[in-house]
Amino acid sequence: MKKSDRGRMVRALPLGDILEQVLQERGLSDRLHKYRAFTCWAKAVGPQIAAQTQPLRVRDKILEVRVAHPVWMQQLQLLKPRILARLSEHLGPGVINDLYLRQGRIDQNPQATAPHPPAWKSAKLSPDQERHIADTLASISDPDLRRTMERVMRRQAQLENARRAAQSSATGSSGS
Template identity: 80%
Template sequence: MTKSDRGRMFRALPLGEILEQVLKERGLSDRLHKYRAFSCWARAVGPQVAAQTQPLRIRDGILEVRVAHPVWMQQLQLLKPRILARLAEYLGPGVINDLYLRQGRIEKNPSTTGAPTPLAWKSIKLGPAEEEYIAATLATVTDPDLRRNMERVMRRQAQVEKARREAQKSSAGSSSS
């Protein structure tokens, strides 16, 4: 498709809108909406509680949270109705129905823990399974420009995730010796 074959584009769509539409078409938008609980956790519980907790995963509407100390677990049990109400304000009712509290070590900054060195991900080679996954995911995208851009984004994301996993493995191996 050449530029002249396309109709005039009145406004460029933000990438977020495009991705949201693609996820919606693939039936993944509900799952993505649930995982927004991770990004709003600190606002929902406040900085003091957020420093002692770490959301881990969501299963069947239950948010699993790692808690640093038994005293904090007891406090969170008492605050559970208030926390669920705050999460419902951010995510909507019925997205998170309960909290499962588990004691464990809290990583100071989970977004950077195990992070590869800057740009280390660029040297990561994807395996055949990852390449097949990307190709299968994009098989129904007919617009070549959109397909190319989404492939680039998915490839980079896969490289970053693989680099992060490798960095975590190497840091876990060095800390156990």
């Protein structure tokens, strides 16, 4: 079939929808729904608890969770009804009915401890710096090279601004 013979695609489906449909056809959608508890765990319990816990598996509507310390296990035992209610909000009622807490070492959770970008990356450039970059790059005709050079020059200016700000705050605080 030639490209011109087929009708125009109205809208491409998101990959998540396609996967969900395939899993549903194979009778695995219930399992997938249960394991969504892993992705919503940090939202349901908050960053402080998420940093001390790690969901491991789901068996018979029971979510097994590894906990870093016995004190946290005791605290989570007290918070269990609230956590289950929150999980029900995210997953729907009856998906997870209980938590099984197990003490153990927690693998570093990238969602709970996502590093913040360095401050220099969000630094704004002055109008003079913007003008200098534009003037410097005006003679470059290749758009890809111009974009790359602009990115490099912006980052360099942001770094210099951050260094100057750090030096001025260090000299200002030491002089007090």
